Amino acid sequence: MSREDYELVVGVEVHAELSTKTKIFCSCPTTFGAAPNTQTCPICMAMPGTLPVLNEKVVEYAVKAGLATNCTISQDSKNDRKNYFYPDLPKAYQISQYDKPLCKEGYVEIDTKEGKKKIGIERIHIEEDTGKLNHDDFSGGSLLDLNRAGVPLIETVSKPDMRSIEEVDSYLRKLKSIFEYIEVSDCKMQEASFRADVNVSVHKPGEPFGTRTEMKGMDSFRSIARAIEYEKNRQIDVIEEGGTVYQETLRWDDVSGKTFPMRDKEDAEDYRYFPEPDLVAIKLSEEYIENIKNNLPELPESRKQRYLEEYKLSEKDANIITSSKYLSELFEGSIKVCNNPKAVNNWIISDISRILNETEMDPIEIPFDCNQLGKLVILIDKGTISSSIGKKVLEELFENPRDPEEIIKEKGWIQISDEGAIKEVVTKILEANPQSIADFKAGKDRALGFLVGQAMKETKGKANPQMLNKMFLEELNK
Amino acid sequence: MNKITDLTVHELIEKLANKELTITEITQAYIDRINEKEKDVKAFITPLTDEALEKAKEIQAKVEAGELNGAFAGIPIGIKDNLCTKGVKTTCASKMLENFVSPYSATIVENIEKENIINLGKLNMDEFAMGSSTENSYFAKTRNPWNLNKVPGGSSGGSAAAVAANLVPWALGSDTGGSIRQPASLCGVVGLKPTYGLVSRFGLVAFASSLDQIGPITKDVKDAAMLLNLIAGHDEKDTTSVDVEKKDYVQALKNDVKGLKIAVPKEFFGEGINEEVKASLEKAIEKYKELGAEVEEVSLDIAKYALATYYIIACAEASSNLGRFDGIRYGYRAPEAKDLKEIFKKSRSEGFGPEVKRRIILGTYVLSSGYYDAYYKKAQQARTLVMKEFNKVFENYDVILTPTSPVTAFDIGSKSENPLEMYLADICTVSVNIAGLPGISIPCGVDSEGLPIGMQLIGNKFQEETILNAAYTYEQATNFRNTYKPEFKGGAN
């Protein structure tokens, strides 16, 4: 049998760090990148005798996330302890939720080649993040930093509904954009504030699902795609060779492009979940849930519909722009500045997207703002610069963002629109290219393009191309 | 005999107010007493006599300068060593925390410090509050002041022995299954376990989170009411602490039980209860009748499975609560541990004593996959049942009266080899924790060996006033303290 005879089955558990000001069970700040152990207190360090107090925003954000993903919100919920030993888990238990998660039974809709598809969400629950182990180059040991311990997370568990890498990618991007839109998480993958445990199995269509393996803590779309591809083929090969796929936790190594088992087999997992006795029950009233529902911001799907109607964007462009809250905010903000939706759309879809892809940058990291992009469009519309200079300004905005007008002044990129100056260039180019004149006269229209190109080169792209065109035609037709 | 250290706290306060005594005189008297008796009793893990004297002088000066007032300023106290005290070692009587200094103080400790009460030292206990004899301390076995060959009870044995021996005027203990009441009973002093949620647990090193409560161990009932006044109240750092109306428990002491309805559950006087204990309790019941209370026998058939429920729930929670002692951030780290797993396993195996390990194993077992429903979940349901049964009694009665301990103080070493027998010492007290109710133990007589016998009064939730008044009225009518005194018999073995 060949690999094509197998169907891929994927479910993912997404951990998103919530963008609350403080940790889930203590009042320490959650700012990323602080000096080690400076955002800690006796509670998140699990000093003896300390007790957790639940942050009200964590409950609110989780409910928001549940409502935005069509979940049922549990009115009767609680916290549980998940017990295991690891240095980054200071209490030796993680306060999580076991049998009564805050949100259950939802879905998100993704676009596939075959049309729209619902990916089921089994549950969304709240829990605390762990600390971080750093390698100590000096001694060869490990160093524990607990700044991240206790940062609030929501874990969104999908159903095993995805059948291709593309579907996994769309699902993750959709979920990420929803969380960004409702402002519960900044979803920065570089800071691991949006990361996924990916469960992969294969089976032959019509047969029961195969045994799944889990790859933990994946934090880039590219690695997720590569890892699924690798793991799918590995499992198929094991089965084809008559072997057995074991249910185990794997670690994806981006360098070698392979997965490796993560834990000793002898340490069978038994988390001994039990209700957290230090916290009281969470009982949400209908009014509480209703109130959050009524105040949900616009979600990507409805924003997309609005773009189709209001700005007449193509389905494909609207998808790209609304896939990220930051892109769509850049889009709308720039339009307010320049009043040219078509141009802004083009910039985002082509050049900006290309740069983001090339540099593996997340839209949230775009260093310039909508005023700067809007002004760039205005400068082109007014003819102050050409669109080819515009591309250079954009690159400059990514490098060192500032007012585009300042950039072009500083760089001397202002378009030459002075008739005398243009005339001078045209005369000079014509003199240097008699063959092109002859070609043009002989009916070869391409010669005009060549001459304009030469003139642009001469002026380092600054000459107004419309004026050049017009003046060359006048001269050639004399 | 040292007069000052014989006094109760309310008597000390009176004498301070009358200027019959000074703060430094009081502290000095206790230091002298500690220097004399501590070698026999071994109640302290970390005595703070020098620090206390400094503090006393400082407070005395401030009071004299009129910069400070407050009834409790300069009164000494002893604190069980599982309450976190910033800057002073908090060991939980464990090798694991032998050198641990907490970076913060328990809410209750802060409350006490705000009153300018002086910490005389951290008191001995069973390791991590697990035990009924204080023999499970890593540091020393505390002796019962009534007979130095006997245990003081536990786990707050250091607190009870220190109060009984007049080494401190009063003390704070913690009670998970009887750890305040049982040692109070065995040492002939007063011990109160408040309603679950009345006192903040923040800073109490957890044994079993859903059962633990901090409470007073005192010479008399009025002192218990006064100390409860200082520690009761909601704490935003402990979500299980309840926001109830602040009460004055001293005001509740009416010295009158006429019409009080007392239930005596016959199951608490059956098999396993020592005859002398029974006889003494029966006399106490007669006394209550004399005082005008209505006493009736009832059935409350929960003691047997309450004990099983208790050990399952307490050990399950403990197995999780004690996971943080992993040798990484604080506490004992096995010096020879080479890798991570060895740090975990060796540090915990060498840092915990046998009883702690036994309970961690039991707790891990009942939570582990395959046994959860049969033990842990069943125990949680049984817990509901225990609560229901208590509720039924409280529909018709104000107070439930039982022995505190089935036996009086036993010989050191006599039960330490048989854990189950030791667990049976808690048979009368654990159901109170299971149901989250308040309970007080007061002395009601002595046995033929001259060892104190304790009576337990159980109230409905947040009805501390009722049991305090019932205890006070009995105490005033009988006056145990003036009749019997610890004699420091035996010892040196």
Place this chain on the structure above:
Amino acid sequence: MQVSKEEILHIANLAMLDLNENEIEKYRENLNDILDFSETIKNAHTEDLDVTIGANEAKNIFRKDEVKKFEDTESLLQNAPSQAQNMFKIPKVIQ
């Protein structure tokens, strides 16, 4: 109900305890005794009863999302068995 040596070892491993042969046997006996005693709980009529998690029925006690920094962060490392660069030091962990 008899707990086997293997079960004790499994439980000890979950609880991160190293037990010697004597301890294994002792704890096995103790556990059997206590579990035997706990059989009484099976006679409790708990059909249809809810589980009780805490000893009170409070609900929804939350904290405002306001930063309160713990100032003395240095004291949080004062008990560390081993530390470097303001972090807790342990032997190398292969993740």
